[in-house]
Amino acid sequence: MEKSGAFAPLYIRPFDGAYFSFLQHLGSPKHQLVMKYDWYDPNRSVKGRQIGDAASKYLTPADIRFDTFGFGYVLYFNENMKATIWYDRVWNESTSIDGFEGDIPDNVFTTRIQYRF
Structure with a gap:
């Protein structure tokens, strides 16, 4: 169903x-190994x-396809605290x-410590 009028999408x-x-x-x-692959083609x-x-x-940069392969290591110190080392390799x-x-x-390297209470 096509929309028209004031609430119609521009594109x-x-x-x-x-x-x-x-x-x-x-x-x-x-000790945990994590790998992730994703793509987005707008x-x-x-x-x-x-x-x-x-x-x-x-057409603008909003139309560019991106693919990401991420991998990392998670260390659980205890049930309330963990550390993560992560690397994302991004292709456009x-x-x-x-x-x-x-x-x-635009690749990204991240380290993170999380604590929950």
């Missing part, structure tokens, strides 16, 4: 995305160099937009 994109996680204890409940109708070219003047598709001609350097 509708056919998007796609998912994520998969794998958790594995390493010999004891205190506009399946266009790919790569089509984004930002002269024929597609309405190459486009015709300035600054996004190749993969941008």
Whole structure:
């Protein structure tokens, strides 16, 4: 059903995305390995160099697909405290937009200590 009037969306994109996680204890409940893969494609109708070219003047960085592979280690000190070391490797598709001609350097390394009470 199409919407019209004041509450109609400005633009509708056919998007796609998912994520998969794998958790594995390493010999004891205190040590855990975690891996995650996800992707998000906000506009399946266009790919790569089509984004930002002269024929597609309405496409922006909001149309770029991103894939992420993350992995990390979790140490459970006790039932209330844990530490996490995590690395995310992020890829974006190459486009015709300035600054996004190749993969941008946006990988992330994180360390975290969590305490619950």
